[in-house]
Amino acid sequence: PQAFDVDRIRADFPILAQQIRNKPLVYLDNAATSQKPSSVISAEQLYYEQFNSNVHRAAHALADRATIAFEGARERVRVFLNANSTQEIIWVKGATEGINLVAQSWGRENLKPGDVILVSMLEHHANIVPWQQVALQTGATVQPVLVTPEGDIDLDDYRSKLTTKVRLVAVSHVSNALGTINPVADMIRLAHDVGAKVLVDGAQATPHLMVDVQALDCDFYVFSSHKVFGPTGIGALYGKQALLEAMPPWQTGGEMIERVSFDGTTFNQLPFKFEAGTPAIAQAVGLTAALDYLGLMDRQAAEAHEQALLARATEVSRDIPGLQLVGTARNKVSVLSFNIDGIHSNDIGTLLDQQGIAIRSGHHCTQPLMSHFGITGTARASFAFYNTMAEVDALFSGLQKIVKIYG
Numbered sequence: 283p284q285a286f287d288v289d290r291i292r293a294d295f296p297i298l299a300q301q302i303r304n305k306p307l308v309y310l311d312n313a314a315t316s317q318k319p320s321s322v323i324s325a326e327q328l329y330y331e332q333f334n335s336n337v338h339r340a341a342h343a344l345a346d347r348a349t350i351a352f353e354g355a356r357e358r359v360r361v362f363l364n365a366n367s368t369q370e371i372i373w374v375k376g377a378t379e380g381i382n383l384v385a386q387s388w389g390r391e392n393l394k395p396g397d398v399i400l401v402s403m404l405e406h407h408a409n410i411v412p413w414q415q416v417a418l419q420t421g422a423t424v425q426p427v428l429v430t431p432e433g434d435i436d437l438d439d440y441r442s443k444l445t446t447k448v449r450l451v452a453v454s455h456v457s458n459a460l461g462t463i464n465p466v467a468d469m470i471r472l473a474h475d476v477g478a479k480v481l482v483d484g485a486q487a488t489p490h491l492m493v494d495v496q497a498l499d500c501d502f503y504v505f506s507s508h509k510v511f512g513p514t515g516i517g518a519l520y521g522k523q524a525l526l527e528a529m530p531p532w533q534t535g536g537e538m539i540e541r542v543s544f545d546g547t548t549f550n551q552l553p554f555k556f557e558a559g560t561p562a563i564a565q566a567v568g569l570t571a572a573l574d575y576l577g578l579m580d581r582q583a584a585e586a587h588e589q590a591l592l593a594r595a596t597e598v599s600r601d602i603p604g605l606q607l608v609g610t611a612r613n614k615v616s617v618l619s620f621n622i623d624g625i626h627s628n629d630i631g632t633l634l635d636q637q638g639i640a641i642r643s644g645h646h647c648t649q650p651l652m653s654h655f656g657i658t659g660t661a662r663a664s665f666a667f668y669n670t671m672a673e674v675d676a677l678f679s680g681l682q683k684i685v686k687i688y689g
């Protein structure tokens with residue numbers, strides 16, 4: 283395959299050219315948030331310079347332009363997920379808000395005492411706590427599916443817990459803490475066999491994998507713009523149209539109504555029924571630019587490049603005395619989680635930062651997973667397509683230095 287031109291790609295991301303503490307920035311915290319190409323930054327600037335107006339009240343030219351751009355962004359997301367219709371794409375603040383919407387709208391309407399919500403042990407808190415809340419409200423219970431020592435979802439445990447009491451399975455497409463790619467297509471098929479719906483948390487999958495919600499046949503899918511090289515403050519919820527039609531509104535107010543009177547209020551059609559208030563318009567425009575950027579990229583080559591970074595990082599990690607990898611699943615995106623004997627993960631993070639290297643340390647919003655492994659956290663390096671082999675080497679020479687200081 284043709285070599286992936288990382289240098290050319292890096293030139294599109296102005297932030298990467300920075301020095302931090304007089305060292306070139308090595309940004310390896312992409313699972314927390316990704317950097318933005320110039321096209322995203324300039325799309326937002328252009329929006330504010332030439333389009334800025336409120337949407338869906340097209341009494342004047344600017345409002346018209348803003349609405350066209352905003353609804354164009356929805357169509358761009360539809361294509362990105364391969365949804366059937368833009369009516370199935372609901373704007374939210376991000377993955378977290380998308381999950382809360384489904385929990386509070388679908389969950390409150392459909393769950394009753396005795397019902398089970400199955401989540402996996404490796405979920406982000408965003409895909410656990412909203413289900414615990416709706417369980418408290420409805421009398422349903424939340425049950426965790428075990429993970430193997432390698433960090434895969436234990437499919438035998440999944441099958442055994444997938445009874446007809448299960449109304450919903452909530453599972454991440456990719457684990458943020460470990461990078462495991464979960465076999466969601468199989469899990470969805472099995473869930474549908476017992477009549478359960480499935481929500482897939484795609485926050486960590488969308489930056490790495492091509493997603494097709496129709497091929498997956500998931501009932502709901504959520505992602506956050508800021509993880510896919512777009513702006514913060516926006517994301518999308520995909521839901522199958524029939525499910526969304528039957529769900530009550532969650533947040534209420536302007537935009538989501540059809541007619542309001544003191545005798546009662548009727549609600550707007552999809553997707554607006556779920557979009558109360560002025561939405562994140564500039565961010566939607568920025569997200570369009572981000573998805574266009576990804577659309578022009580050879581995503582297979584990008585993924586191959588990321589896998590090469592992961593393979594090298596995994597390989598050289600063996601040379602660090604006392605380093606243990608956490609999460610060694612065969613199917614992984616480019617995330618390396620680890621601990622080093624005798625050094626707290628937060629200290630690894632701080633000492634790397636002094637060398638201009640940005641990683642994340644701690645529990646990664648996955649406390650149940652960390653307790654399952656008997657640890658309190660990990661150091662996590664997460665690679666994007668704009669990272670280089672030289673940066674992988676910088677990480678590991680940084681770790682060598684730290685181990686020497688502690689040794």
Ligand code: PMP
Nearest residue numbers: 376377378406408458485486506
């Ligand atoms: N799920 C996963 C797997 C994540 O990694 C994250 C972000 N760390 C979220 C959900 C929440 O995303 P956001 O904070 O953008 O709503």
